[in-house]
Amino acid sequence: MAATDTRAQIVEAADQLFYERGFEHTSFADIAAEVQISRGNFYYHFRTKDEILDAVIRQRLENTQAMLDGWEAEGAGPVERITSFIQILIVNQTKIMAFGCPVGTLTSELAKLGHPSQAGAAGLFSLFRHWLARQFALMGHKPGDADRLALHLLARSQGVATLASALRDKAFVEAEVQEMCTWLAAQTPGHLQ
Numbered sequence: 716m717a718a719t720d721t722r723a724q725i726v727e728a729a730d731q732l733f734y735e736r737g738f739e740h741t742s743f744a745d746i747a748a749e750v751q752i753s754r755g756n757f758y759y760h761f762r763t764k765d766e767i768l769d770a771v772i773r774q775r776l777e778n779t780q781a782m783l784d785g786w787e788a789e790g791a792g793p794v795e796r797i798t799s800f801i802q803i804l805i806v807n808q809t810k811i812m813a814f815g816c817p818v819g820t821l822t823s824e825l826a827k828l829g830h831p832s833q834a835g836a837a838g839l840f841s842l843f844r845h846w847l848a849r850q851f852a853l854m855g856h857k858p859g860d861a862d863r864l865a866l867h868l869l870a871r872s873q874g875v876a877t878l879a880s881a882l883r884d885k886a887f888v889e890a891e892v893q894e895m896c897t898w899l900a901a902q903t904p905g906h907l908q
Contacts, residue, residue, distance in 0.1 A: 722760045722770075724750045730771045734810075734817045737824055738768060765832065772835045775817070779839055783846045793850040794903060797868070800847065801895045804875055804888055812883045816876035818843075843869055855904045864902060871895060 728749040732741040743764065747757045761767045790796035804811065814820065818839045825833035847865035852858060875891045878884075 721750070721752065721756065725752075725757065725760055725767065726770045726774050729767045730774060733768070733771060733821060735814050738764075738821065738830075739824065739828060768830075768832050769835065772821075772832060772838070775836075775839055776842065779842055783842070793853040794899060797847065797850050797899055798896060800843070800868070801872065801892055801899065804872060804879070804892050808879070808885065808888055811876050811879050812885070812888070813880070815880040816873060819873050819876060840869065851902070854902065856902070868895065868899075 725746060729741065729746045732745055732749060736745070741764075743754065743757060746767065747754055750757075761770070786796045786799040790799060810817075818836070822833060822836045822840065825836050844862070844865050847868055848858070848862045851861035851864045854861075856864060871891075872895070875888060875895075879888045
């Protein structure tokens, strides 16, 4: 197996374990066991858990940007693209109900730990915020209003993800997604007057 393949497998396994168990409760041994490599081989790629965390955050940023780029390419307009953002609560519903939002849970855990990588993890929220604000601006909203709407939607989706994990109520998630889509429709230029 090539070194880059092994490194990528380590990052992928760590990402999944950090999501399911939390950063603090995932050890080198857990990750090495998941990838099925020796600890010596593991240390060849990463010397500290913080190095792995930084690689996980970079990978999440890249994956999120690719997802947003995909929505840009596929979505007919900003309303359809924002709807794709809202629908990730349904697409990832099983995982969210089991483990919460991967962005929110990691950011919250790192904040509680006072971890220096918390700002990097929060960069995922910034990526979503700026992308959503741009979509609202394309709908005709002024920049300040577009950013306010982006934050509102981001906060609401995080609230739904948190409650989905706590309540494990599929009907609740589906109803909230529908409410967010209805709210979004009310933000279109024809409804603003």
